[in-house]
Amino acid sequence: MENKLKLYGFNNLTKSLSFNIYDVCYAKTPREQQDYIEYVDEQYNSERLTSILTRVTEMIGAQVLNISKQDYDPQGASVTCLIAEGQSPSADRDTIVAHLDKSHVTVHTYPEYHPDNSLATFRVDIDVATCGEITPLYTLDYLIRSFDSDIITMDYRVRGFTRNVEGKKLYMDHKMISIQDYIEPKILQRYDAVDLNVYQANLFHTKMLIKEIDLQNYLFNTDVYEISPEKRLEIMTSLRREMVEIFSGVEVY
Template sequence: MARKRKLKLHGFNNLTKTLSFNIYDICYARSKEEVSSYIEYIDEAYNAERLTNILTDVVDIIGANILNVAHQDYDPQGASVTMLISEEPIAAEKLSNTEAPGPLPDSVVMHLDKSHVTVHTYPESHPENGISTFRADIDVSTCGRISPLKALNYLIHSFDSDIVTLDYRVRGFTRDVNGKKHFTDHNINSIQNYLAADTKRRYQMIDVNVYQENLFHTKMLLKDFNLDSYLFGVDADDIPPKEQRLIVEALKREMLEIFYGRNIPKGMKLM
């Protein structure tokens, strides 16, 4: 196979590549006290300090220097972290934009360009049925040759992700030495190509892609369902079978509504 010739640019790479990553962790807490305890637990588990550490690893994976960090824990709940980043020129030359999974948490390597990384968390609970939902919104935006998709696997493994929605977009253009515009500098037909094999096995996934606009969207729903994994402060064996069935239905309804982005009418049979 002929080797692809390296693109020669006029000036620097002006392309902006943005990965928007939303994860949801679903839990059932039976009483108001358990709901309160869950929100307190999740708020501490994903406080601004831990989120800063996660984003620092992301910056390392895509190879950047951190210029500035702003972080805040909110009252009564939630946290935010914003990092301004700059390119690491030496590391950038060693990285590839090929469609392949990025590293997992135990194999982090260096790489990033100039832009920003942000995360915001939203712990909340249903007012009646005991369902609590933790959401984290993460944006990784780079200006230059490197794609933030390399941080994808690390982010999925850094959170307890029941549902994940992913959006990737390449914006703007860069110009070569002959004046020709290039609206992307790497081939991509699905975000799934950047996911590790174990992730693909664990999740049901749907793509909605607009190739001509360089817009890529993937939704992920965890396949396995173990009730004990979704209960807070109680074991499934301590709950009567009839109540277990009602809890399972409420949890699955919540997950499917988030996955499909619409409310499911009561009485409709769930998968």
């Protein structure tokens, strides 16, 4: 707290973190593809996602004011948490507690499968918006470990301004070079990472692609030794192509 900014009024900077992951799987038949979709739908239902968002809220030093959650038919789930920094509303009717630093955390899942190449993909989008001193960047290690992530894309932006005691406008209240600085080195070692940052706009973007593919981890209801070496190579090639295209954001092949 020694380097805490001395402000005129309160810190009203808005900090937004968008965290997106993709998990790719090989499912050779339409039935296996559907089974995979049902599997991830159960693994990451609204109850599990609520638990993850609640933990994220705790990590940024906030509290949950309200939760809205929904499991969709035929697939997918969403959770929205309204959160605030500070104490809970008092049960004493003579006391009113104002929440100046209102924020929210949301998550949505998107299971889908490719119609032709036996690949299924599970996407998770998490958005954390905070106001004030809190930055959601310190939740990244936990979020990455909470999902099987082949591709990760992250955006962080600081918007608005606050003022110091002399009245000077401040558009950033902490030093920022790269999102990667907030990720544990052991996690980063598993990925190829690229930054695309616009420092003048306080806009930071990082995307990460898994380096090593253990084929068994990508087979659904199939043992790797049941597959011929030629087929293994074909599957590995399909998986890597799918990941590279998602990572690149363009149809490469």
